[in-house]
Amino acid sequence: MxxxxxxxxxxxxxxxxxxxxxxxxxxxxxxxxxxxxxxxxxxxxxxxxxxxxxxxxxxxxxxxxxxxxxxxxxxxxxxxxxxxxxxxxxxxxxxxxxxxxxxxxxxxxxxxxxxxxxxxxxLPARIGDYTDFYVGIHHANNVGRLFRPDNPLLPNYKYVPIGYHGRASSVRVSGEPVVRPRGQRKPPEAEAPLFEPTQRLDYELELGVWIGEGNALGTPIAIGDAGRHIAGVSLFNDWSARDFQAWEYQPLGPFLAKNFHSTVSPWVVTIEALAPFRIAQPPRPEGDPAPLPYLRDADDQAHGALGLTLEVLLLTSAMRAAGAAPVRLSRGPATSMYWTIAQIVTHHASNGCNLNSGDLLGTGTISAPKRDGFGSLLELTTGGRDPVVLPNGEQRGFLEDGDEIILRASADADGFVPIGFGECRAVILPAR
Missing domain, CATH: 2.30.30.230 (Fumarylacetoacetase, N-terminal domain)
Known part of the structure; x- marks a missing residue:
């Protein structure tokens, strides 16, 4: 709608x-x-x-x-x-x-x-349930090449909005520090896994979609009706322990690599406020399958994407001590989403799953096609092999204690006043 x-x-x-x-x-x-x-x-x-x-x-x-x-x-x-x-x-x-x-x-x-x-x-709402999706196709391709070089994008990706149920209890509002998690990681040279603090802590640039009106159990949400079930959007950072993730994600997907902390910005930009910034969903590449009928709606394809610019900034302890400004790691559009927010809401409820007011859906990491728009360090550093060099000479393959990540977003359209989302930020504390 x-x-x-x-x-x-x-x-x-x-x-x-x-x-x-x-x-x-x-x-x-x-x-x-x-x-x-x-x-x-x-x-x-x-x-x-x-x-x-x-x-x-x-x-x-x-x-x-x-x-x-x-x-x-x-x-x-x-x-x-x-x-x-x-x-x-x-x-x-x-x-x-x-x-x-x-x-x-x-x-x-x-x-x-x-x-x-x-x-x-x-926190804006009492979050009953949180689901994270995987709609950023450039991120999916980039990560797939690192984890599965011969098969980066699995065949179901272009048919079904991939998602997993996350941990609502560990979603925190912007500004609350992230404690470096402990978990199992298995270095390639080790015969058995180790239990220790993550060595590959990463951020993920996402949007958080807040559910407004819910649906009854057993009653799907039609794609043309999904808009009235969306209350608004925030910035969202689904922190990730990439070494835990590589070890545990098969066969059931993310678990301890993701559930230790997720950060959401405090302000919910309403879907009404975003009306001037709704734009056409980018056409799918030639040869890609069309969405199945339950996910296909002409109006959603014409107006279902968001004209937002997203950016990630980093402030290290050394930069903070020197009074330096945060350095921008990436900047790119939110249009690099393979599925619209209406499609992920519809798919979530397509089997009759009941969504409730205040439920939170993460879009998954949103990355632009080029490196300057990548939405995670995993991509920016090619899995840590090519560290980011900061203006003060510091290097980062992954996040260190004392680092602070700041997410920002703005909406722009000709003839309208631009609006923003505020900041989504958190600093990394040592493991306990």
Whole structure:
């Protein structure tokens, strides 16, 4: 389904919140939701606007929001807000946009704003289930060549959106450190595996797709209806221990190599906000099979991709001590996804699996065709054989303790104000 472009996307619309005008991530055209806590307060819902956060709970208490959304906006998670009916979600966005752009509302609403720098961010939702997909075809090819040189892309890849069920309990919000995991690894020269900290810790540049309205068990989601089950999108980093992965992934796939920590950005950019940035899904290469009928929808192919630019930055301990800025490792488009987000939602529920509000789907690593757009160190360094050389002379095959990875994303389209996702970042701590 196609989301409408309306007055909330008007490029001429400005906000009385001065920092929102020209803000790289959170102009009034964005209005992403998150869970925050000002100093001394409990977590509750808010909206990012420039360098501030609008308190949704306070807005509801003041009678400023549509009545049908009041209860959802006073929760300590976004689950209920994500589950709102489409009309209610649109009404809430429209009301927030109107109030934040109306100078007459400044006096009443200024007390409901908090400086972002003085707030703590939390997980956006209570994640009941998390599933990670593998839709980045360039990543799949690159990794396949490393693990299976003679057979990099398995024949099912172009027929079925490949995914696996991850560990929801270890998903953490941006800013929480990652403890280097311990596990089994088997060096090529060893006769038996070792149990020790990973030597090949990696990041994965992904998008996180949040489920809005769920579906009943046994009731599939049609591809043309998938859009109403998607609440929004965040940045997502599915940290990976590549040495554990190489040893354990056959025959059942990822386990300890993935389940120790995943990082999600705190702001959920709504599917409504992304309406101007929906673009055509890139055509499949000649000779590739068409999606099976249950995954095929003309409107989704015409508007199902996202016009986003994704980037990864690295800040090492030495760089931090020297006061240096993070260095960019890669930058590329989100259009390198072989399957659309509607297709992965539809496929997930195609056997009758019930999705619930607040469930999280990872797209899998998104890599561009060329090296400067690769979404993991495994690809950038050819499995560690060709380390990345940093401006200060340091080298990285894989991540070291003290390294910090920062993910960013922006959406751009001619005639519209660009919006961003904020940052998804975490620093690596030594193994315990």
């Amino acid at each position: 196609r989301w409408p472009v309306d007055e909330t996307h008007d490029p001429a619309r400005t906000s009385w919140v001065a920092s929102a005008n020209g803000h790289g991530d959170f102009p009034v055209q964005n209005l992403p939701y998150g869970i925050f806590s000002p100093t001394g307060e409990d977590p509750h819902a808010g909206v990012a606007i420039g360098d501030a956060i609008l308190d949704l709970r306070a807005c509801a208490a003041a009678g400023l929001l549509p009545a049908s959304t009041n209860e959802a906006c006073q929760s300590d998670t976004l689950n209920a807000l994500m589950a709102l009916a489409l009309a209610d979600r649109a009404a809430l966005r429209g009301q927030l946009s109107a109030m934040l752009s109306d100078p007459a509302m400044e006096h009443a609403m200024t007390p409901l704003l908090h400086a972002s720098s003085a707030c703590t961010m939390h």
